[in-house]
Structures are given as C-alpha cells and as structure tokens.
Amino acid sequence: MxxxxxxxxxxxxxxxxxxxxxxxxxxxxxxxxxxxxxxxxxxxxxxxxxxxxxxxxxxxxxxxxxxxxxxxxxxxxxxxxxxxxxxxxxxxxxxxxxxxxxxxxxxxxxxxxxxxxxxxxxxSKRAARSFSGYAQGQIRRLQNAIARDSMPQARKEQHILHAVQNSLEDFRSHYESFDKGSIRLYIDKAENPGFETEIFVDASYRHLPLRDYENMWGVMRSVVKSYDKIGKRGQKDDNHLNKHAMHTIRLFMMAIDILEKGEICTRRTREQELLLKIRNGGFRREDGGFAPEFYDILADYEQRLEKASKESILPEExxxxxxxxxxxxxxxxxxxx
CATH class of the missing domain: 3.30.460 (Beta Polymerase; domain 2)
Known part of the structure; x- marks a missing residue:
C-alpha cells in the first residue's frame, strides 16, 4: 500500500x-x-x-x-x-x-x-438487509445503464423482488400480516407475453388508510420503474459500470463475513483476483452487457447471504x-x- x-x-x-x-x-x-x-x-x-x-x-x-x-x-x-x-x-x-x-x-x-x-x-443481523439493500442499488444502476436484456428476464424478476423487499425495510413486520389485512409477493410462471416468470401479489386489506396504501405501492412502483428503464449505451462509462458490478459482489462478500464470522474485513485479499477481473471488464460481452457467468456469481452470493443471514451467529439487534x-x-x- x-x-x-x-x-x-x-x-x-x-x-x-x-x-x-x-x-x-x-x-x-x-x-x-x-x-x-x-x-x-x-x-x-x-x-x-x-x-x-x-x-x-x-x-x-x-x-x-x-x-x-x-x-x-x-x-x-x-x-x-x-x-x-x-x-x-x-x-x-x-x-x-x-x-x-x-x-x-x-x-x-x-x-x-x-x-x-x-x-x-x-x-447484528441488520447487516443482511443493509448490505443487500446497497448491493441491489448497485444492480439497479447497472440495469439502468445497459440494455434491458443484459440480464435474463427471470433473473431480473428475482432482483426486483429483492429490491422491493429491501426498499420497504419494515415490509414484513408492517405489511405481510397485520390486523387490517396481508400482502405476499412471490415469483411464478408469467402471464405477461414475453416473460418467463414474473412477480405476483396476493393482497387483502380492510380499513387501511389510503395514504399508507399509496406509500407502500409507491415504493414498489418506483423500484419496478427503475428496472424497466432502458439504458442507452454510451451514457455510462464502461469503467463505471465495471466498478458498480465489482462493488456489488464486494458488498455481498463483506456481509457474509459479518454474518458468518462476526468480522469486518474491508480489504478483500482472497477474492482480489475475481474483483479485479470484474473491474477490468472480464465479464463484459461485446454488446456491452454482462456475461451469464457474472450473474451466476451474483446468484451464488445472494444465496450465500440468505443462508448466512438465517444461520448467523449475530443477534437480531x-x-x-x-x-x-x-x-x-x-x-x-x-x-x-
């Protein structure tokens, strides 16, 4: 250094x-x-x-x-x-x-x-939500900067679902089950033409204040719209896109360490080769999108974070x-x- x-x-x-x-x-x-x-x-x-x-x-x-x-x-x-x-x-x-x-x-x-x-x-286990939320933000930046089909549609639905749940930090405690109704978001076989899978909502409310309803759906609508924007190639510098992709994976790495070991490890020496490959464009395609291998790595870290959160040695709060x-x-x- x-x-x-x-x-x-x-x-x-x-x-x-x-x-x-x-x-x-x-x-x-x-x-x-x-x-x-x-x-x-x-x-x-x-x-x-x-x-x-x-x-x-x-x-x-x-x-x-x-x-x-x-x-x-x-x-x-x-x-x-x-x-x-x-x-x-x-x-x-x-x-x-x-x-x-x-x-x-x-x-x-x-x-x-x-x-x-x-x-x-x-x-605490708050790290799972916080780090995942930041990582999903990085993913949305990538998606807004490159063409819509750069990520497989089914994978994008998964990211939208995660992003919605992280944007509504108190989603589960306030909206999934309470005395005025319930809501459940899940992915199933698509009904929209051209989609493989899509997010569905099962919701039932009684006597819910209109402003609470508008706020909840406003947050969800904002996330979906951010993913559905089609980025124009050339608007974002390739180096910035690669940095966003690298930081996405790095955030998952740090979160998993915190949840599994109770340790904060900022310098990623063991994973340096992978992170530098991402930063240097090693997973970019000729059309400007990211190769399927990158999304496989991303999916693996998402699964590892979910597992680490469930099995974490850390307290809830x-x-x-x-x-x-x-x-x-x-x-x-x-x-x-």
Missing part, C-alpha cells in the same frame, strides 16, 4: 490539523475506496474517512455536528455520535472504516483503538444497553479533550 501518511503534512490536508472540530479530536483516520478494498489501479482516487469526537457544546449545549467534508481531497470525517448511529444500522460505508488492515489507519488514537476493540457491539454504556464512556472522555 502507498505511503499515505506523508500527505497529512502537506498544505492540501492542512485542515486536518487546523479545523477546530478536527485536530486532536480525530480518533481515527483511514484510507477508503479502492485502496482500502485492494482493488486500486493507476486511476484510483485517494479517499480518506475518519471519526472525530463531538465537542462539549454538542454533548452539553445546543450545537449540532454530523460530519466534515473536504471535496477537494475527498475526505469525510464523521462525528462520533453520528458514526454510532450509522454503525447500529450496519451501514456499509461506515462499517468498512472499522475493518481496515493495520497499515490502512493513518491516525489511530487510544480512543480510536478502543472503538475498534468494541466494534462487535454494533454488529444490537445490545443497546452495552452500546449506550460504551458511547457514554467515550463521550465523557471527549469532554476532557
């Missing part, structure tokens, strides 16, 4: 020392993006991601602070309290900050190390009593900085 620490002493990154919310309040700063994943090339941008302690006025007064961004250097530093909220949801972009290799951390204070030592507090005790401990120390 490149020596990124030398950049911290340059004028370009002077804000890290000079900004009143940063400086000695930064407890962790690491490399992000392709350099963190091990999929970088000569064109890769340098991204830094970090965590800074909240000011006493945030904790005891009326000021509010969520994150600092420097667009010129692509640096994002989250406040500790915001980071905790994102970690509790197993947000992929923030989970990866806690899973870097040792040399990936440019700043790591005693409190930063304490956070790394306690990262398991934030891991984080232990909030322990999380709150840890957050209070760190914030008490933040008052002394």
């Amino acid at each position: 490149r020596d990124f620490k030398r950049l911290l002493d340059t004028e370009e990154y002077g804000f890290l020392k000079e900004h009143p919310r940063l400086g000695k309040r930064i407890i962790l700063l690491g490399v992000g993006g392709s350099y963190a994943y091990g999929t970088d090339n000569e064109n890769s941008d340098i991204d830094f991601r970090g965590i800074t302690l909240n000011l006493p006025s945030d904790l005891l007064g009326l000021t509010q602070f969520e994150q600092f961004e420097d667009r010129d250097t692509d640096t994002v530093i989250y406040s500790f309290n915001k980071m905790v909220r994102l970690l509790l949801d197993c947000n992929p972009n923030t989970c990866e900050i806690l899973g870097l290799e040792k040399e990936g951390y440019l700043i790591l204070t005693e409190l930063g190390q304490e956070l790394l030592d306690n990262r398991s507090l934030f891991l 984080p232990d909030m009593e322990k999380v709150e005790a840890f957050v209070e401990k760190i914030n008490r120390k933040a008052l002394e900085v």
